[in-house]
Amino acid sequence: MTKKQRIMFITAGAILLLACSFWQINKINEYSSQYFLDHTIINGVNCSNMTLTEAKETLTERWNGHNFKIMKNGETLGEIQDLNLTYAIDQQLKRAMNEPLFKRVFRYVTKKKEVISITMTVAAENDQFRKQIEEMDFLNRKSTVKTKDAHVDLSNRKFEIVKEVQGDNIDKSRFKRAVLKAIAAGNFTLEYNASDYYQQPKIYSTDPALNDYKAYCEKNYSQIITYRFYNKGYTVTPAELKSMITIKEGKRQVDEKAVEKFVSHLAITYDTLGTARKFQSTYKGTISVTGGSYGYLIDQKKECQALIKDLKSEKDVSRKPIYSQIPYYTGGGTNDIGSSYVEIDISNQHLWLYQKGRVVIESPIVTGSLAGGYATPKGVYYLVYKAEGVNLRGRNSDGTAYNSPVKYWMPFYQDYGMHDASWRGDFGGDIYRTSGSHGCVNMPSNSAAILYARITAGYPVVVH
Incomplete structure (x- = not known):
């Protein structure tokens, strides 16, 4: 083989070797862009030859398989079971898979183990997770002092700035954030210190905006x-x-x-x-x-x-x-009956007229028939008006009409009133139980005449 032939042979071999290398590198690139390489450990989980989706599902299953314990001095205060959380780890997994090509080729060739740590950031919670936290006894203890924001006192016109109060009531959302942070870091126990989760004031008395608001309140x-x-x-x-x-x-x-x-x-x-x-x-x-x-x-x-x-x-x-x-008597505040009134005592079937604290007249009466369902209503009323020579008309319980002429008519509520009852021979006693009126207060004629002359519209009438 001549020198020229040897050079050509070596050159051809080099080109062939280079082509094979490029082909192999391309294959490694294609594979490692879709699958994690052998010996890839993510957060302690073997993710070798898994797709992104498979790795995410495996990591999620592993993380959600833990129970989360809240501890205090070696004792378990509470436990969250069945985490069932959703994690936002897609971008971290993509970065782990798409590391530089030369590094992937090196790992592929050397079979080097790659240990990767990612943060298992929680993307979404479920109702059961929230409920378990909400119902933990140690979070629901009764506080001695509630946290309060600083504020402008609007109960009077001093407009004083009231300093904030740091209480000992627990901020459950703050506690939940601590739990999620621990889970994201792969820690499934939390040492509980109540003061770490006290509700914090949002507004402090040193806030310049509070002074601005005070001036606003003073103005408006x-x-x-x-x-x-x-x-x-x-x-x-x-x-x-x-x-x-x-x-x-x-x-x-x-x-x-x-x-x-x-x-x-x-x-x-x-x-x-x-x-x-x-x-x-x-x-x-x-x-x-x-x-x-x-x-x-x-x-x-x-x-x-x-x-x-x-x-x-x-x-x-x-x-x-x-x-x-307004009441007849306006000088006694809530005690607006005063010392001048008509008193009607149903149980004793008696009426009194008081004027300035003294009894002017008293009389036996007959009130509404209990047997007939015509009981006289109880309460504090007033004389609506008074009239002479009135015919009282209505119907009896059997449906028949009645027409009762009276000389003195003194209504105190709807169709209920005081009047003379010349047709009665007796008053007082137990007459009202079976033979009472249709609800009015029946009086002897002479008593009705005196009462009529002594009271005016608005006069208090107390029925009891």
Whole structure:
């Protein structure tokens, strides 16, 4: 073989060897782009010759196969079973698979073991996982002090900044984040220290924004609106003002729905109609009387309109609320019956007229028939009006009509009233049980005449 032939032979061999090498490298590249190479260990799991999907499924199954324990000084406080979590590890696995080509070729040729660590970041939890944390007893212990943010006190017009409070109530979301972080790192036990998971204040008294908000409140919530109720007053707090007004582009706007809600609460608090009242009865001592139509009643519709007008004016206001009804006696606050009233004692079948604390008349009576289902309603009422020479018409329990002419008619609630009953020869006793009225209070004519002359519309009528 000549020198030239030898050179050609060597050159051809080199080209062939190089071509074979490129072919082999290409094959390694194709394979290692789809499968992990032999001896690939990820987070302690053998992932050799697995696809990305297979490796993810295997790692997920291995991680979710653990139970997570919460420990305290060697004792188990709680355990999370059946993790069933979803992990965001796709990108990490892709990076592990797509390492530089020369490194993959080297590993393929040398069969070198590759140990890889990735973070098992949790992408999604399930309801069962959350429920197990939510129900752990040590997380649900009663706290002694609740964590509170620093805030501007809107209960009065000092607008003081109240310092934040660091409590000992547990922030479950903070604890859950610690659990997920441990799982992501491959740790399936957590040493529990309660103070690590205390709820933290979100706003501190040193926050400059809080001083800005204080100035904002002083500017917008300083209006003084005072209601004069009975014998006491109530001033709308800055917090209540805030609930009813908004500031947009420097202009005050009134939230009418919020005003309605505030006035409704005002009525619930200060209306006395139908409320339970302590009453000094003649025969029974102090009793409680509930129900009826007597007392203070705020006209909520008109009061809303008035309050909206006050709020829009931005001026200080002091006034009485607008009532649709006020009691006969207005000097006793919630004790609005006073010392002048009619007392009707059903169990004793007796009536008294009190004026300024003294009995003017008393009389036996007959009230609604219990047997006939016409019981006289109990409660605190008022004389609606009075009239002479009235025919009382209605129907008996058997359907027949009745027409009873009376000289003195004094209704106190719907069709219930006090009147003379000239057709009766007797009053008092147990007559009302079987032969009572249709619900009215029957009186002897002379007693009815005196009562009629002594009372006027609005006079309290207490039935018990």
